[in-house]
Amino acid sequence: MDDSDLLDLAARLAQRAADAIMAVRAAGFAVEAKRDLSPVTAADRIAEALIVDGLREATPGIPVVAEEAVEAGLAGGPAARFWLVDPLDGTREFAAGETSFAVNVGLVVAGRPHLGAVALPAHGEVFGGIAGLGAWKRDAGGQRPVRARRAPAEGPVVMASRHYADDPRIADFARARGAARVVHIGSAEKFCRLAEGAADLYPRFGTTMEWDTAAPEAVLRAAGGEVAQWDGTPLRYGKDDWRNPPFLARGLA
Incomplete structure (x- = not known):
């Protein structure tokens, strides 16, 4: 498979998982607690099984690292090339x-x-991209290219986590950059809004895991944006603990 085939596979499986997640929501579900006390639902497990099984069948030579398997101690370590999967990023919101x-x-x-694909199940959207080759968005209107933008003259739109709405560092960041407004939402959707030119900056001061950011970072980079630590160093993937340092995601500089 070439990169185009791999992205098509990732997008197809992300869409299948999105459909399954929405079916679970429609049917009703229970919320359980994982070992770290974060929430998990049947939607997380069903989506992960769909994606992992599909990746392993289609690309048996590429290891798969997925969130729930790591939490359960069942995932292997990184390799020179590996899939990183978050089957339901934003379980709290779900x-x-x-x-x-x-x-x-x-x-x-x-x-x-x-490369990466990010599905937004509740919005009926899928974003995809290959670093250096461009990004796209697919919805009910079809598929079209997306591109990050330069911040408008009236000030940047800042994306921030819904769970850090009261963090004074977000307010300080927005004020220092003359932000037009701050939008608080959850999940990788924030990266996607930067990738399509609907927002400009996403500062992250708290902890994220590599599976939270790998696919959306690929999409944003493909759209012309960037993600880096606060000192400008790129994020690295495949660390022993899978944890990301604080970072700043941005559209066109």
Whole structure:
């Protein structure tokens, strides 16, 4: 498979998982707690099984690292090339009846996100991209290219986590950059809004995991944006603990 085939696979599986997630929401579900006390639902498990099984069948030579398997101690370590999967990014939002949750399927090559697909089930959208080759958005209107933008003259739109709405660092960041407004939502949707030119900056001060960011970083980079630590160092993938340092995602500089 070439990169185009791999992205098509990732997008197809992300869409299948998105459909399954919405079916679980329609049927009703229970919310359980994982070992770290974060929530998990049947939607997380069903979506992960669909994606992991599909990736392993289609690309048996590429290891798959997925969130729930890692949490259960069942996932292997990273390789020179491996899939990183978050089957339901934003479980809290999903469980609360919100709309900002996502499905992330990303391919990491040599420690960096190379391509990825992000589905936004509640919005009926899928974003995809290959670093250096462009990004796209697919919805009920079809598929079209997307591109990050330069911040408008009236000030940038800042995306921030819904769970950090009261963090004074977000307000300080927005004020220092003359932000037009701050939008608080959950999940990888924030990266997607930067990728399509609907927002400009996403500062992250708290902890994220690599499966939270691999696919959406690939999409944003493909759309012309970037993600880096606060000192400008690129995020690296395949770390022992899978944790990301704080970072800043941005559209066109």
